[in-house]
Amino acid sequence: MKLELKKISKFFPGIKALQKVDFKLKDNSIHALLGENGAGKSTLVKILCGVYQPDEGKIFLNNIEHNITNPLESLSLGISAIHQESVMFDELSVTENIFIGNHITKPNNLVDWQQMERKTKELLGNLEADIRPNEKIKDLSIAQRHIVQISRSLIHDADIVIMDEPTASLSQKEIDELYSIIRNLKKQNKSIIFISHKLDEIMEVCDEFTVLRDGEFINTDLITNTNKDKLVTYMVGREIDQIFPKKQVKIEQEIFNVKNLYKKTQFKNINFNLRKKEILGFYGLVGSGRTEIMKTIFGINKYDEGEVFFKGKKLKIRKPNDAIQNGIVYLSEERQNLGMTGLMSVKDNINMAVMDKNSDYLIINQLKEIRNAEELQDKLNIKVSYWSQLAQSLSGGNQQKTVIAKWLSTKPEILILDEPTKGIDVKSKSAVHEFMGELVDTGMSIIMISSELTEILGMCDRVVVMYKGLVKNILDVSNTTSEEIVKLASGE
Amino acid sequence: MIKKIITSRDFILFAIIVFGVVVVGIANPFFVKPSSLSDVLTDTSILIILALSQMLVILIRAIDLSVASNLALSGMLISLLSTIYPELPVIFFILLSCSIGTFLGVLNGVSIAILKVPFIVTTLGTLSIYRGLIYFVSDGKQVYSSEFSEDFLALIHYKFLSLSFLFWIAVAVFILMYILLNHTRFGRNLYSLGGNPDAAKYIGINENKYIILAYSLSGFFAGLCGYLWVARYSVASTQIAIGFELTVISACVVGGISVMGGVGTVIGCTLGALLIGFIRNALPAVDISQFWQLAISGAIILIAIIINTKTEQRKEKTIMVE
Numbered sequence: 001m002k003l004e005l006k007k008i009s010k011f012f013p014g015i016k017a018l019q020k021v022d023f024k025l026k027d028n029s030i031h032a033l034l035g036e037n038g039a040g041k042s043t044l045v046k047i048l049c050g051v052y053q054p055d056e057g058k059i060f061l062n063n064i065e066h067n068i069t070n071p072l073e074s075l076s077l078g079i080s081a082i083h084q085e086s087v088m089f090d091e092l093s094v095t096e097n098i099f100i101g102n103h104i105t106k107p108n109n110l111v112d113w114q115q116m117e118r119k120t121k122e123l124l125g126n127l128e129a130d131i132r133p134n135e136k137i138k139d140l141s142i143a144q145r146h147i148v149q150i151s152r153s154l155i156h157d158a159d160i161v162i163m164d165e166p167t168a169s170l171s172q173k174e175i176d177e178l179y180s181i182i183r184n185l186k187k188q189n190k191s192i193i194f195i196s197h198k199l200d201e202i203m204e205v206c207d208e209f210t211v212l213r214d215g216e217f218i219n220t221d222l223i224t225n226t227n228k229d230k231l232v233t234y235m236v237g238r239e240i241d242q243i244f245p246k247k248q249v250k251i252e253q254e255i256f257n258v259k260n261l262y263k264k265t266q267f268k269n270i271n272f273n274l275r276k277k278e279i280l281g282f283y284g285l286v287g288s289g290r291t292e293i294m295k296t297i298f299g300i301n302k303y304d305e306g307e308v309f310f311k312g313k314k315l316k317i318r319k320p321n322d323a324i325q326n327g328i329v330y331l332s333e334e335r336q337n338l339g340m341t342g343l344m345s346v347k348d349n350i351n352m353a354v355m356d357k358n359s360d361y362l363i364i365n366q367l368k369e370i371r372n373a374e375e376l377q378d379k380l381n382i383k384v385s386y387w388s389q390l391a392q393s394l395s396g397g398n399q400q401k402t403v404i405a406k407w408l409s410t411k412p413e414i415l416i417l418d419e420p421t422k423g424i425d426v427k428s429k430s431a432v433h434e435f436m437g438e439l440v441d442t443g444m445s446i447i448m449i450s451s452e453l454t455e456i457l458g459m460c461d462r463v464v465v466m467y468k469g470l471v472k473n474i475l476d477v478s479n480t481t482s483e484e485i486v487k488l489a490s491g492e
Numbered sequence: 493m494i495k496k497i498i499t500s501r502d503f504i505l506f507a508i509i510v511f512g513v514v515v516v517g518i519a520n521p522f523f524v525k526p527s528s529l530s531d532v533l534t535d536t537s538i539l540i541i542l543a544l545s546q547m548l549v550i551l552i553r554a555i556d557l558s559v560a561s562n563l564a565l566s567g568m569l570i571s572l573l574s575t576i577y578p579e580l581p582v583i584f585f586i587l588l589s590c591s592i593g594t595f596l597g598v599l600n601g602v603s604i605a606i607l608k609v610p611f612i613v614t615t616l617g618t619l620s621i622y623r624g625l626i627y628f629v630s631d632g633k634q635v636y637s638s639e640f641s642e643d644f645l646a647l648i649h650y651k652f653l654s655l656s657f658l659f660w661i662a663v664a665v666f667i668l669m670y671i672l673l674n675h676t677r678f679g680r681n682l683y684s685l686g687g688n689p690d691a692a693k694y695i696g697i698n699e700n701k702y703i704i705l706a707y708s709l710s711g712f713f714a715g716l717c718g719y720l721w722v723a724r725y726s727v728a729s730t731q732i733a734i735g736f737e738l739t740v741i742s743a744c745v746v747g748g749i750s751v752m753g754g755v756g757t758v759i760g761c762t763l764g765a766l767l768i769g770f771i772r773n774a775l776p777a778v779d780i781s782q783f784w785q786l787a788i789s790g791a792i793i794l795i796a797i798i799i800n801t802k803t804e805q806r807k808e809k810t811i812m813v814e
Contacts, residue, residue, distance in 0.1 A: 044807065049694060072695075073696075075696055087691035087694050089683070092687060096680065101692075108676040111675045200709060427608050
């Protein structure tokens, strides 16, 4: 047994984050750690990384008991974690990010930049990554950042690699590359703890699984002994009949049309239309220009050529407010940064975009705000304990709903959703999907960018497949296969 | 590559300084005589040293407001001691000054890292405390030039390659800082700690240790400058270097040290100090009234910062190759 956790408990004021959790990691195994947001996965990971110390329980590594009291100890025991984006150093180079905390030094104790750069080149070459060692992290795509993080754990010669949602922002091709890296790690006698919300990939890549729910251990077994439905049941504690409850609606006339949109170095020949009550998917690799097109339509970025028509009328969108006034809104992928203000209350966040509508003679009418928030909170089932609760204290799913509520306040006709379910748990995800169905039923049209193929196939009517700034094809979802879409998206 | 260098912050700062020297040189040819320029460099040396040591602290998202008071207190203590024991070698006083400064710096660091008093509160507090202690130890009196031994004052005025010893000390500190920040683990970890404190914790960087070390170094150089200041101006009083911490911080900011932490170069910081030193010397040289000097310094600092921000703006990534 490579790693064994026995009866681990961790308490925070008022919260039992983990209660007597058992976890066993075998040699040469890819072990899925499953659970909804708030189930205790990240607490468990933080305990393994030495960031938290357990209040009860024991940790055994190769059958020897260890107390991991700080992150350095965890690293020296051969445990390395690949976290989500937040643990990179944006202003530092790729080389330095890989070697950080572990700089190679010359005999005179000075940092050996040349050797570090050489090793970085070698490492990135082995991973077949097209990244220059002296590039700054802030200039890299999310997929490239992941590769840098993986390189970092390779440098540490880690025995146990923890991957926290490594594929959350990657597209299919990048995910496949990541899988082959993971399988390669396994061959080198490393064990991997794999945290993901995507059940397909867990079924595909993992050997074993452990499910946590509300800080408690629920089940552990071989992947071959289970299936997706069972896993979902373990996680949510009840059956979810359909993960993608697409409501059947009758699609009406065209209301939105983009013609020959062009922006230098970004995208070219972008032509597509959107019909009333339609959900139009945008699929492609991360960095294929999907987000850039939507930001342009929404007026955040400018375009060089092309025309945008809304209900047959040519639109001139120069700034986001122009789009909002016309009933077009865009929900960013980065909900934390661009979607909401964490230090403001849920109510204030919901009303942020409609302050003028809620005001009487320039004075904000609190009653109108509360009414609006209440109505949307009801509709979206946002869980708040009290009105002034800060948005940052909500779970990922409820944060996403808050952002949606903010935009619904503006009564839009076209909703552009950029990765709306990225990194949120199964239950919230299915709520967002259900809600999308309801919205189109009331006459709204939706454009959804997603990197999750099952989501595209389950939710959309048509899908625009992009590759390197070009529209490869627009397919009818009922008339295509996932293979066809993946092929187009990888440029074939 | 060349374009990258030309648009870099450091190069722009350098260009501004050269341009300024040329303009002032046209208005007042006396200013660009080698001896005058050498005076400007001497005059800016202490600012360079303090800006570089302040940079260590700013890199980890903090600020040390107590440097000028630290400098003044260290300077006053060794001055008082030198009047009692004039026969002791100068090097003793220099080391003592550095030790006192380091001790005062450690106090800051411990207060921030261990007692968790926010850095602004801590250093604002010690700014007053250290300044207040000067009155206490000196009884509010001055130590005049005649009371110092000759050696005590002479050292920094020795010339090498017609530049003062004081300036060469600044050069040494520059080289030391360059190596420290670019070629040692300590320096690189300061960048990572300032760039992303949470992530730094994950890779096992002990934040408290670095806070204390950074403030200790800031204190050490404040102590060094305590001696340098007293020796240069041949006087130790309760008023020396009062308000100088703001000049030091301006130099850092103009030099592109981000107060958000984790960003800035030793070269940039030095150029920032040189620019401010140049402005302070050039304005009187072209006969601008005292009244305007402050306003113009302020405006130039703002302009430098605006240029910095412009060069920092991100470019879009290329998606499509045409």
